[in-house]
Amino acid sequence: MPQVTALVREPTPSFVQALSTHPEKGSLDFDRALEQHRQYTRALAEAGASLVFLDPLEDCPDGPFVEDTAVIFPNRAAMCPMKEKSRQGEAGSVENEVKKHRSLEILPKSATLDGGDVLDTGEILFVGLSRRTNREAVEALSRLAGKPAVPVRVLRGLHLKSSVSFLGSNLLLIDPAAVETSRLKDFEWIEVDETERYAANCLVLGSTVLMAKGYPGLARKIRDHGFDLMELEMSEFEKADGGITCLSLIIPHREPNP
Ligand code: CIR
Numbered sequence: 001m002p003q004v005t006a007l008v009r010e011p012t013p014s015f016v017q018a019l020s021t022h023p024e025k026g027s028l029d030f031d032r033a034l035e036q037h038r039q040y041t042r043a044l045a046e047a048g049a050s051l052v053f054l055d056p057l058e059d060c061p062d063g064p065f066v067e068d069t070a071v072i073f074p075n076r077a078a079m080c081p082m083k084e085k086s087r088q089g090e091a092g093s094v095e096n097e098v099k100k101h102r103s104l105e106i107l108p109k110s111a112t113l114d115g116g117d118v119l120d121t122g123e124i125l126f127v128g129l130s131r132r133t134n135r136e137a138v139e140a141l142s143r144l145a146g147k148p149a150v151p152v153r154v155l156r157g158l159h160l161k162s163s164v165s166f167l168g169s170n171l172l173l174i175d176p177a178a179v180e181t182s183r184l185k186d187f188e189w190i191e192v193d194e195t196e197r198y199a200a201n202c203l204v205l206g207s208t209v210l211m212a213k214g215y216p217g218l219a220r221k222i223r224d225h226g227f228d229l230m231e232l233e234m235s236e237f238e239k240a241d242g243g244i245t246c247l248s249l250i251i252p253h254r255e256p257n258p
Contacts, residue, residue, distance in 0.1 A: 003253040018240035033236035076103035114139035116159030128160025153180040201243030
């Protein structure tokens, strides 16, 4: 697969206070979260990613959800102006790492953005209009990425990518009840059944797909498209409204100049 660096951050005991709308958030278990995170990072390494472990942040319960803190494009990157105050302390350490790989641009003050709302399909960016991300961010991202950015209303769940994953080529994995689908009709869809909707958030690394464990119907559909699957226990992160992609910020390595 193409070489990538994955920024990750282990949970701390404060993880049990992560932001969440999940009915079972009261039973969040730190030890289990840490173990699940370790399995996640092992899977990333097995899939070929180079890992960078950011320092754990006891003052930031949502620190493991690194994806939300920045957006990465081939030639530049931006830190996300995150709406939730309790998450803003996560940025500094991510910025120090991202600067090693990309030149950083600043998004306008009027924009609010979580990385979980940015679905890059190559030619077009789809940007979730969610509780966290606004229209100003959509326009700013289009300028930054130098390509069209299409807003997509998020109807259910936290972010656009909670319910839609891009598997490459022209293929989306999608829970169509959770987002406004009118702008996504030109793609081929793997549709996620209502009962398996948590698993709609998947991470693709080359021909490997990392997905949550316990969703056999969706697992079969993904395998039928020729992917290798790694299925991971995600119960504690699900209780904190987070999915597979949320736990890492993927930075593709740049092609060396000829
Ligand atoms: C939050 O509410 O911000 C965290 N508890 C979950 C963030 C999940 N991130 C993601 O979907 N990219």
